[in-house]
Amino acid sequence: MMTSGSWMRALTVQVSWAILGLTPVVLLAGCGQDREGRGRGGGDAGTCPGDLAEAAGSAFCAASPSATDCAFNYGVDYEQVCGVPVETPTVPLARSSGAAEPDPVCPLPPDGGVKSVTMTGVARMFLHGCQSSDLQIQVYTVGADSKLNPVGSAVLTADDCTMNGGASPSDDCATSSLCSYSYSNVPTETEIAIRTEGSAYAPLVEYSGLIPSAEVMNGVWHHDVVALAFDDYDWIAEQATGAPMTIGDGALVGEVQDCQDVPLRGATVGVNVAPGMLVYFTSDVQAPLPDPSLTSTGDLGRFAALDVPPGEVGVAALGLVGGEVKTVGYSQVRVFPDAFTKVTLHGVPSAP
DSSP states (O other): OOOHHHHHHTTOOOOOOSOOEEEOOOBOOOSSSOOSOOOTTOOSSOOTTTTSEEOBTOGGGTTSOOOOOTTBOOOSOEEEETTEEEEOOOSBOEESSSSSOOOOEEOOOOOOOOOEEEEEEEEEESSSOSBOOSOEEEEEEEOGGGOEEEEEEEEEOOSOOTTTSEEEEOSSSSEEEEEEEEEEEEESSSOEEEEEEETTEEEEEEEEEOOOGGGOBTTEEEOOEEEEEHHHHTHHHHHHHSSOOOTTOEEEEEEEEOTTSOBEESOEEEESSOOSEEEEEOSOSSSOOEETTOOSOOTTOEEEEEEEOSEEEEEEEEEEETTEEEEEEEEEEEEOTTOEEEEEEEOEEOOO
């Protein structure tokens, strides 16, 4: 059954992309010090997080706030979304396609009741690779503190998918073979996460939100999962910083979208822990690269937080809409050691 709490994280719905965008995050310094650049509601000498203005549109998550890490140095203007400090955006939020102004407020979908369905689709490569064969896929429900509870037993893609899978253009090979999969007895209207891994793959956990009953056809819900090749695990960090990921830390990668699943340009993103770096990706659809000079999302809406300590993490996004800073997404997920966590910030719920 859908609740306001599950909607909060479950605005992380469907993602199928290739990677994201970044800005360096300046870390370390006390929160209670007098400084310029407190949120718009800050006083002359506030305390952390009280001196961070609460962004418009974030009341929905007030019942389950994230714990604010006061080790951040707020050297520029910041707002907060349920305890997550986010840099104040300076450019108007825009949809990557279409002229309409983005609306970050999404209507609550009807609750169709919990049912068991079969989840099917293909396994796409996160970045590089010619075939997603021998990939283990495990579905979980998401419990308290974003912890994962397994649903049934893991399934494995075929060892050769050139005949029984899909195909996609690839810069690595003439055609990338996308292995198909089928996973039974997955609950609808329940927040789920999907973990993929294998001998040739680094672990990747995708917080996929709820399966809406309206999207189920004849007992089947279509969803493509993502596989992360081992060589690509350090790729983002190496492109952004010239160094691999820190052993034992994890990474959070994601995309900011509106209620119609269109990526948003100009959004700023924050997390409630101190990452090694927060980065946005360029707008090149074929080869998006992390660019430390970017200060907000590009046309693909993508971002990454690198070298994040394992544990529960709050992540939020802001956008400048009609001249007002508004919340455009919030989620609570869990980062795992030496793994990627993948999330989509997908608008905020309308009042019930």
